[in-house]
């Protein structure tokens with residue numbers, strides 16, 4: 438644990454040296470002691486310490502200083518370190534000021550100069566104050582802090598990115614957390630500069646882009662090899678499984694992910710059907726395990742990087758990113774899964790991330806404490822989200838157009854929902870309008886059978902209404918079915934134009950696309966069985982075929 442600070446300020450160099458010496462003699466093993474003759478310098482130091490998440494146990498300040506009176510200085514320290522103990526060094530003539538400060542400033546002690554012998558006049562006082570400070574002190578969160586407005590899309594984007602990359606952070610809502618405001622003062626950032634990210638070393642990033650944040654927190658941004666055996670696009674269960682098996686089998690493996698590894702699965706609050714986890718596990722937990730496993734085997738992960746195209750050169754694959762960078766590989770596995778279907782309601786887009794969320798139950802559930810929230814959709818993911826959010830929210834309303842949820846969700850989820858008093862299912866109902874100034878404030882529901890509409894106040898609307906293949910980025914290099922899913926293996930052979938695009942003697946391998954050496958696995962593959970186990974199986978299996986392809990190269 439880092440030692441807390443004792444900060445001493447006195448413009449008289451001789452007195453400063455004396456008090457610094459006495460304090461250091463007794464407390465240097467348990468505290469770091471910093472002394473300065475300038476109150477302004479001390480204030481700058483305190484701001485810096487705050488950003489670095491350091492703690493200050495005690496301020497000792499002289500009263501009569503030309504730059505700033507001691508009482509004024511201690512008042513300023515309270516804005517940043519309200520829990521620290523305050524001692525004023527005074528001459529006899531300043532006792533009145535000191536007594537006023539005890540009442541107004543809650544000064545803990547005034548120490549008359551000189552304090553000799555320290556064993557009698559200084560140490561008993563400081564011992565007492567430090568003991569009291571220790572008993573009240575609660576160690577702070579030591580990692581990254583995000584300070585912003587709770588319902589702002591920019592804050593949501595950062596939280597989602599960090600949690601998706603399994604990087605712990607402390608969220609501080611600037612409207613309800615006084616401590617958050619202190620960080621703004623220390624970083625000299627106003628409300629327009631939010632969200633503010635404060636890193637462990639005190640570095641402040643005002644409204645950073647994801648790549649900027651990624652770079653600062655040490656996420657890899659550039660490929661280290663000139664050529665990889667296999668490049669995987671998409672870090673969902675299929676891509677992560679492929680990366681684990683690829684690097685485990687000694688292939689030079691790189692995985693490129695546009696937001697955070699884990700894919701759809703990472704937004705699952707509880708996965709109950711994954712082999713080997715009888716009590717279920719959260720998507721975040723599964724992703725954390727998979728990321729650790731693949732990194733251990735030596736996979737390189739680049740995130741956040743969006744792949745925008747794949748082109749071919751002499752049989753090698755060149756994968757292009759939206760930031761202009763390229764990575765070369767012998768094979769590619771496309772594992773870009775599916776993207777959430779947008780709910781088409783006028784004006785809804787402006788609230789995305791500001792009260793309207795696509796599959797973000799696990800990130801925003803805590804913010805729904807004691808709120809009434811709405812979930813659109815009646816599939817397994819919507820029901821899982823409801824089961825998770827109901828632990829925090831006062832009431833969770835599931836809105837579905839159909840007349841029964843039994844047709845869309847798994848039995849165990851329906852049973853759990855029916856036993857949960859704060860979840861209500863509104864069948865034959867749809868969301869038709871949303872309102873709010875900057876953030877979502879109201880939803881309007883319509884009864885499908887009667888056409889009757891009613892508006893309700895809410896702060897959160899979660900949307901789970903299905904998905905379309907994550908292939909909108911992909912040029913027409915590989916053959917897709919009419920819905921946009923990538924065709925592979927035997928399905929290609931059935932295509933009328935097979936002989937026009939397939940020129941090899943051998944047949945396409947089972948997960949191979951219309952381009953030899955480019956494979957597809959997981960939800961993005963036409964005719965794939967969706968779900969986490971299937972995606973993991975497909976990712977692992979794709980590596981078997983990658984090896985086969987490489988052996989023939």
Ligand SMILES: Cc1cc2nc3c(=O)[nH]c(=O)nc-3n(C[C@H](O)[C@H](O)[C@H](O)COP(=O)(O)OP(=O)(O)OC[C@H]3O[C@@H](n4cnc5c(N)ncnc54)[C@H](O)[C@@H]3O)c2cc1C
Pocket residue numbers: 670671672673674675676693694695696697698699700701702703704705706707708709710742743744745772773774775776796817818819821907910958959960961967968969970972
């Ligand atoms: C909320 C929720 C709960 C679920 N719960 C369960 C469950 O309990 N059990 C179960 O079996 N299934 C569950 N599912 C379904 C399951 O998560 C999916 O079937 C599975 O994640 C599919 O894995 P995938 O790797 O094929 O694709 P995805 O998980 O969709 O991952 C694709 C990845 O590719 C990335 N990507 C996309 N385009 C690009 C690009 N151009 N460049 C770089 N990266 C890109 C995406 O960001 C994403 O991370 C759930 C789904 C959701 C949404």
